[in-house]
Amino acid sequence: MDTAWLAQRIADPSARGIAAALTDLIREGTVTAQTRLPTVRGLARELGVSSGTVADAWAELRKHGMIRTERRRGTVVLGPPEVPRPIRYERLGHWGDRLAIDLTIASPDTALLPPLEAALAAAARADGLNDYARATITPRLRAAVEPDWPFHAEGWLAVGGGYEAVQLLCQTAALPGDRIAIEEPTGARLLDILERVGVQIVPVACDEHGPIPGALEKALRARPVAFVYQPRGQSPCGHAVTPARSAELAELLEPAKTLIVEDDGIGELSVSPMVSMGARFPGRTVLVRSYSKSHGPDLRIAVIGGAADAVERVRVLRSFGTGWTSRILQDTLAHLLGDAGVRERVAHAREVYARRRARLAAELAARGVRTGGGDGLVLWVPVHDEPAALVTLAAHGISVAPGSRYVVEPAAAHHLRLATARLTDDPDELSALADVIALAATGGRRLSAAT
Known part of the structure; x- marks a missing residue:
């Protein structure tokens, strides 16, 4: 995109005005997807404003999914503004209907609800x-x-x-x-x-x-x-x-x-x-x-x-x-x-959930995978390689949540999050499940102390 051409179409050179003008151009189709925008410094110089003003405008457009900054291509247009979406939450697992065991969402066991x-x-x-x-x-x-x-x-x-x-x-x-x-x-x-x-x-x-x-x-x-x-x-x-x-x-x-x-x-x-x-x-x-x-x-x-x-x-x-x-x-x-009966039912559910979580943690520990923590409806499982572990579990019909969804920046150690509230109470089935999780976690290697 020509810098002077864009500057001529920006009547208000504030951050809000720059973002609004470019939004109108994208909405009406004058500026199409994959168009490469001018550099922040170049547009700032043309408009006679600071680079920070243009950077703020770019940040606003980026927040609404209209542009993206790429290393080699610079900043490119993606398209009209999108409805904001909870990206991390929506990507917790889309593995299809063939998976037999879903350990993705920490939802309660309906049989234990009052x-x-x-x-x-x-x-x-x-x-x-x-x-x-x-x-x-x-x-x-x-x-x-x-x-x-x-x-x-x-x-x-x-x-x-x-x-x-x-x-x-x-x-x-x-x-x-x-x-x-x-x-x-x-x-x-x-x-x-x-x-x-x-x-x-x-x-x-x-x-x-x-x-x-x-x-x-x-x-x-x-x-x-x-x-x-x-x-x-x-x-x-x-x-x-x-x-x-x-x-x-x-x-x-x-x-x-x-x-x-x-x-x-x-x-x-x-x-x-x-x-x-x-x-x-x-x-x-x-x-x-x-x-x-x-x-x-x-x-x-x-x-x-x-x-x-x-x-x-x-x-x-x-x-x-x-x-x-x-x-x-x-x-x-x-x-x-x-209700006294409901209080007893909730107390029973608390015991069942704690037992299910502890049993899986113990099974994994016996296989060299130590999870830590002692409360809640999930396990935070250290793994050697997150993508490989997800693929291994999916191949065995098991879906879990990738640990990378729970951190701001990429972490040095990889993890998976497993929901435990609906785990099986059958010892043999739990043992078989732990075998697969341990296989996925270690990838055939011994986990280091850092994980």
């Missing part, structure tokens, strides 16, 4: 239904969750699931270009969310006890507006933050003004006690607790409890859309939480 009929019927008979008054959280649900909350929450809100809660908290805490610190590895969907929000992701390395203090200290130098982590049942690694580690992290967060977002993704299914920083920082900590895996995915409910300002910002943003979560679903969950 029945919903009685709870739904009771909730449908509640007073105050079909009223457009927006209920942040129903009195019954708040009364059911508040006694087990690990700190005094200033604000409460029921939303449509854990990831929606985390997305809304990040979206309302950060402006595009702000920084948010997250533990790494972390949830693939969380990485998709943060990229969509337009923030800079600051990774915090973890070990068996959660985020490493030194890594958090380094991340805080970037002045992130929020720190998002999972205190227990961490996905994908399965670690849980200990009281000692939490105290170390709190010391580092004390002088900062960073919002602390605690994602309790599996809630009552965790075998680890909840250790929250909310008791120390009630005015800047928000806990998100999801009930989808413990009480039913179709309830689509998570509860946000914590810092009043952060919760209120989420409430205001939701008022542009759904406004509130169905009172029927909220009180259905409240009924389940208050």
Whole structure:
């Protein structure tokens, strides 16, 4: 593309104006796919602006999938803007219908979920239904969750699931270009969310006890507006933050003004006690607790409890859309939480999930593959070569999630994430499964200590 030709079609030489002008040209077909754009410096010189202004415009176009920068060809046009997609989450596995064992998605075992009929019927008979008054959280649900909350929450809100809660908290805490610190590895969907929000992701390395203090200290130098982590049942690694580690992290967060977002993704299914920083920082900590895996995915409910300002910002943003979560679903969950039989059923599910995870971990350890972690519904499995391991497992009819989807930058060590909630309870079948996973993990080699 001729630099002068493009410059003549840009009336507003700001970053927003440059991006808007090129977007119009791409939409109307004047600029077609595979067109090579001028260099940042060349266009900046022609427009009489800084290179940073053009680079910001290119970044905006890149975010919407309209251009791509290639090493040799420079920056080329891909086409009209696309609907943003959760790329990492959507690519967790597309192996066709022939695979017999799906260990990709950490979904609950439906046989272990409590029945919903009685709870739904009771909730449908509640007073105050079909009223457009927006209920942040129903009195019954708040009364059911508040006694087990690990700190005094200033604000409460029921939303449509854990990831929606985390997305809304990040979206309302950060402006595009702000920084948010997250533990790494972390949830693939969380990485998709943060990229969509337009923030800079600051990774915090973890070990068996959660985020490493030194890594958090380094991340805080970037002045992130929020720190998002999972205190227990961490996905994908399965670690849980200990009281000692939490105290170390709190010391580092004390002088900062960073919002602390605690994602309790599996809630009552965790075998680890909840250790929250909310008791120390009630005015800047928000806990998100999801009930989808413990009480039913179709309830689509998570509860946000914590810092009043952060919760209120989420409430205001939701008022542009759904406004509130169905009172029927909220009180259905409240009924389940208050039912002694349901509590026993959830406790039984917790034991079953822990046993399935531990058995596969033990089988793999016996074959020289040590997974680490002791909580959650997944295993983080070290492998010699991720692509080769995926192919080996697929050839045996097994689908898993590639570990590269859970990190910001390519990691030195390769991993796979295996969902364990629906594993077989048959010892022989589990042994055969472990044989294949170990074969895929080692590729016939001994894994090094670094993995």
